[in-house]
Amino acid sequence: MGMNLSRLDDGELFECSNGMWGIIMASAYKTGWKPLGTFKMDENDNPDTNWDKNDYSSHQGQIVNETDAYELSKALKKYIEIEKEVIDPNEFSAISKFIEWLNINSHKTNIDDYFPGFEIN
Numbered sequence: 001m002g003m004n005l006s007r008l009d010d011g012e013l014f015e016c017s018n019g020m021w022g023i024i025m026a027s028a029y030k031t032g033w034k035p036l037g038t039f040k041m042d043e044n045d046n047p048d049t050n051w052d053k054n055d056y057s058s059h060q061g062q063i064v065n066e067t068d069a070y071e072l073s074k075a076l077k078k079y080i081e082i083e084k085e086v087i088d089p090n091e092f093s094a095i096s097k098f099i100e101w102l103n104i105n106s107h108k109t110n111i112d113d114y115f116p117g118f119e120i121n
Contacts, residue, residue: 001059007101008063009116014101018057020094024076025056027095031082033075038062038120062120070115073102 003021005014016024037053040062055062064072076099080092087095104114 003057004059004121005101006119006121007104007116008066008118009104009114012101014098014118016094016098020091021057023091024095024098027079027083027091028072028075031075031078033072036065036068036071038064056120059121064117064120066115066117069102069117070113073099073115 002015002017006012007014035054035056038051038055039053040048040051040060042048051062056064076095080087080095080099084092102115102118104116
């Protein structure tokens with residue numbers, strides 16, 4: 001089973017293997033990403049108070065908010081810049097595609113960068 005991520009604003013999917021997701025997360029950590037934590041809604045659409053906010057990898061419908069998505073993108077861009085000479089081409093491709101997917105250029109509100117966050121399914 002791979003990672004199936006759904007962007008919050010428009011539902012666009014990003015898919016990768018569990019292994020590649022681990023590489024993406026590790027790469028962000030290496031360049032200073034400090035996760036804000038995920039959250040999950042319960043069956044009554046309230047925040048689940050029993051949820052482990054450190055869970056970025058189970059497929060439980062947890063949410064990564066827009067600030068966390070933005071910080072994740074910044075850290076991954078930094079990682080690619082630092083490691084550009086030695087990074088595996090497959091890793092480079094997956095990380096680059098993920099960075100691109102995280103950001104929606106919103107012409108409706110004249111905002112250049114928009115990171116709506118995503119759900120992990």
